[in-house]
Amino acid sequence: MNFMRKFSILFMTVAVLFCSACDFDSKADSEFFAMDTIMSITAYGSNSQSAVSAAENEINRLDKLLSVQNENSEIFKLNRDKSINASADTVTLLKRAMNFYTLTDGAFDITTEPLTRAWGFYSGLEKRVPSQNEIDNALKTVGAEHINIDNKNITLDENTSLDLGGIAKGYASAKTAQIFKENGVSSALISLGGNVRVVGSKPDGSDWSVAITDPDDNSKQVGTLAVRDTAVVTSGSYQRYFEENGHIYHHIIDTETGYPAQSGLKSVTVVSEDDTLADALSTGLFVMGLEKSSKLYSKNSALFGAVFVTDKNEIYITDNLENRFSSQHKFEVIER
Amino acid sequence: MKTRTWIIILSSAVIVCAVLWMFILNSSSPSKIVGIYQDGSLVEKIDLNSVTDEREITLNGKFGKNIIFISHGHIEMKSAECPDKICVKHGALEIGGTPIVCLPNKVVIQFEETPYGADAKTGAAE
Numbered sequence: 001m002n003f004m005r006k007f008s009i010l011f012m013t014v015a016v017l018f019c020s021a022c023d024f025d026s027k028a029d030s031e032f033f034a035m036d037t038i039m040s041i042t043a044y045g046s047n048s049q050s051a052v053s054a055a056e057n058e059i060n061r062l063d064k065l066l067s068v069q070n071e072n073s074e075i076f077k078l079n080r081d082k083s084i085n086a087s088a089d090t091v092t093l094l095k096r097a098m099n100f101y102t103l104t105d106g107a108f109d110i111t112t113e114p115l116t117r118a119w120g121f122y123s124g125l126e127k128r129v130p131s132q133n134e135i136d137n138a139l140k141t142v143g144a145e146h147i148n149i150d151n152k153n154i155t156l157d158e159n160t161s162l163d164l165g166g167i168a169k170g171y172a173s174a175k176t177a178q179i180f181k182e183n184g185v186s187s188a189l190i191s192l193g194g195n196v197r198v199v200g201s202k203p204d205g206s207d208w209s210v211a212i213t214d215p216d217d218n219s220k221q222v223g224t225l226a227v228r229d230t231a232v233v234t235s236g237s238y239q240r241y242f243e244e245n246g247h248i249y250h251h252i253i254d255t256e257t258g259y260p261a262q263s264g265l266k267s268v269t270v271v272s273e274d275d276t277l278a279d280a281l282s283t284g285l286f287v288m289g290l291e292k293s294s295k296l297y298s299k300n301s302a303l304f305g306a307v308f309v310t311d312k313n314e315i316y317i318t319d320n321l322e323n324r325f326s327s328q329h330k331f332e333v334i335e336r
Numbered sequence: 337m338k339t340r341t342w343i344i345i346l347s348s349a350v351i352v353c354a355v356l357w358m359f360i361l362n363s364s365s366p367s368k369i370v371g372i373y374q375d376g377s378l379v380e381k382i383d384l385n386s387v388t389d390e391r392e393i394t395l396n397g398k399f400g401k402n403i404i405f406i407s408h409g410h411i412e413m414k415s416a417e418c419p420d421k422i423c424v425k426h427g428a429l430e431i432g433g434t435p436i437v438c439l440p441n442k443v444v445i446q447f448e449e450t451p452y453g454a455d456a457k458t459g460a461a462e
């Protein structure tokens with residue numbers, strides 16, 4: 001009897017040890033293709049498997065809704081017909097895009113589709129420098145004033161077309177993080193084509209470590225950020241570009257000039273709890289350059305933090321990231 | 337009888353702990369284990385350090401063949417029938433570098449651990 005009691009205590013202790021080890025290791029991951037890139041999702045904890053499946057479904061649903069290239073998407077139909085009765089997701093996202101357009105003084109713009117097309121930055125097109133005439137014509141169609149939102153009715157001016165490539169992944173990442181929270185997942189890592197989002201802390205309770213790619217060498221890093229519950233998004237001229245007559249032309253188009261942005265930056269990384277804002281601002285700040293971005297930061301330091309790499313390879317970080325950023329390189333701090 | 341039972345129980349507990357411990361240690365040590373994925377599912381896992389003979393793996397995708405070349409400590413996309421050839425131009429898979437990706441044929445070659453000492457890297461995959 002005594003033996004049985006001791007045995008059962010020991011058995012339960014071993015079982016508990018076993019289960020805690022199992023639970024710690026309980027991990028679900030998925031890697032799949034959507035939004036013209038690779039999505040990689042890892043979640044930890046008991047509910048992780050169903051949460052990952054739900055997230056994958058949600059991302060694929062949003063891809064079908066927001067893709068510029070998918071003929072059945074709302075955005076494709078809007079670009080073709082210049083008028084649609086849009087779903088709640090599309091309306092929400094377009095409204096946010098308009099807000100970011102205002103916030104960045106037009107640097108973040110979703111009406112760049114005709115310009116991006118002229119430069120050939122869509123799959124199936126040849127990348128090339130367009131004629132000045134083509135650029136001038138495309139520039140006439142650019143700007144948020146060409147979008148009209150009236151409840152669910154969205155209309156575009158003639159020849160205006162939208163591309164949500166600079167914001168859709170951020171929106172999908174926010175939705176994914178939300179699904180994880182609803183499913184009780186307190187530890188997860190999401191990378192939507194290099195847009196990183198961390199949920200909670202690492203399974204052992206420590207901060208997630210997110211490295212920022214060195215614009216000059218993909219295998220190196222500019223530094224790392226120790227973060228939890230936040231999105232980390234980088235826009236860089238190194239991500240997509242082509243060379244013509246010895247010049248390098250990248251994919252982040254400045255709607256002032258119609259040419260790839262020449263703002264003195266190689267990359268901008270935005271850190272924010274708001275995934276959609278992080279995605280949009282990484283492009284917006286890249287176009288704005290260091291000086292204008294610093295001014296925007298001083299008024300909005302509660303919204304986001306940022307890491308800049310300039311053409312001269314100088315690194316600047318905003319002062320709200322001082323305790324989070326570490327690097328082997330020298331860096332300057334932008335005071336708010 | 338009682339003592340013997342205790343010895344058996346305790347030693348099996350020790351063995352269980354040791355196995356778990358080794359499993360945890362093993363999974364967190366840096367390695368050169370590479371995963372080859374097609375359309376999200378694992379095709380093959382290879383420890384590049386234990387490769388002795390050179391070999392090739394051929395995958396068939398929507399846009400034709402991808403031929404992967406493997407030798408000791410080395411893996412690359414040798415050739416591909418995809419339209420953009422970005423996967424071939426990537427060159428060998430480097431520690432800390434970006435994965436080799438063929439978007440048209442949905443092939444990914446990557447390290448199973450993140451050897452750059454961080455959990456994730458931004459802006460890398462585009």
Ligand SMILES: [Zn+2]
Binds near residue numbers: 416420421439
């Ligand atoms: Zn390829």
